Amino acid sequence: MLFKTKELEKTIKKHVLAMLSVVVMLVSGAMFTVSAQDAPTPAEQAAAAAETRQSLFRLFIFNLRPIAAMAQGAPFNAQIAERNARRIAAMAPMITEVLAPDTRGFDLETEALDLIWDHQDDIAVKAQALIDNANAFADAAATGDMAATLGAFRAFGGSCGNCHDTYREDND
Numbered sequence: 001m002l003f004k005t006k007e008l009e010k011t012i013k014k015h016v017l018a019m020l021s022v023v024v025m026l027v028s029g030a031m032f033t034v035s036a037q038d039a040p041t042p043a044e045q046a047a048a049a050a051e052t053r054q055s056l057f058r059l060f061i062f063n064l065r066p067i068a069a070m071a072q073g074a075p076f077n078a079q080i081a082e083r084n085a086r087r088i089a090a091m092a093p094m095i096t097e098v099l100a101p102d103t104r105g106f107d108l109e110t111e112a113l114d115l116i117w118d119h120q121d122d123i124a125v126k127a128q129a130l131i132d133n134a135n136a137f138a139d140a141a142a143t144g145d146m147a148a149t150l151g152a153f154r155a156f157g158g159s160c161g162n163c164h165d166t167y168r169e170d171n172d
Contacts, residue, residue, distance in 0.1 A: 042106075049101035050108045056091060056098050063087045064160070067137075071153045076146045085138035085156065092134065095127040096120070111169040123167070130159040 040048065063084040070076050102117040103110070116123060137156040140149040 046101070046103040046106035047108060049098070050103050050106075050110050050112075053098035053112070054110070056094055059091060060088055060160070064157075067153065068157070071150055071157070076149070078141045078144045078146070078149065081149055082138045082141035085134045085141060089131050089134035089138065092127050092131045095130070096124050099123050113167050113169060116167045119167070123163070126159070126163045126166075129162070130156075133159045 066074075066077075066080050067084055070081060099112070099116055100120065103112070104114045104117060133152075133156040137149065137152040140152040143149070
């Protein structure tokens with residue numbers, strides 16, 4: 001036996017447990033303080049929200065440019081048209097999520113009009129139209145029929161324009 005009496009052994013165990021409890025509480029408190037200090041401010045949250053939505057729309061543009069070029073006379077490539085339209089259709093459900101955080105009242109560089117946050121239901125309808133029209137365009141492109149594909153472009157491109165006309169600053 002390490003200790004002379006059971007009573008001394010119990011006392012030491014209680015003190016060790018008490019000290020461990022204090023250490024755990026101090027470490028937990030320190031971690032909470034650090035995490036509380038690291039929490040983003042509302043302005044930082046708004047900036048992150050704007051950056052996220054702008055990134056999503058940059059990806060749309062990246063995928064739409066080759067399609068728009070084909071509609072304007074660039075060589076037709078059905079595989080690229082289908083692939084890029086499917087990418088847009090796959091990303092479009094994120095529109096409602098990235099436009100949900102209300103960033104009104106913050107000094108941000110954005111083309112989003114404030115009325116977006118008063119019309120989230122309409123945003124969802126327009127996002128669904130983009131999904132449907134992008135998939136219809138991709139289905140047409142999958143046939144390899146250039147005329148049918150380019151015929152489906154008007155509705156597809158119009159899905160973007162419908163939202164931009166209502167909810168984005170006119171910089172064009």
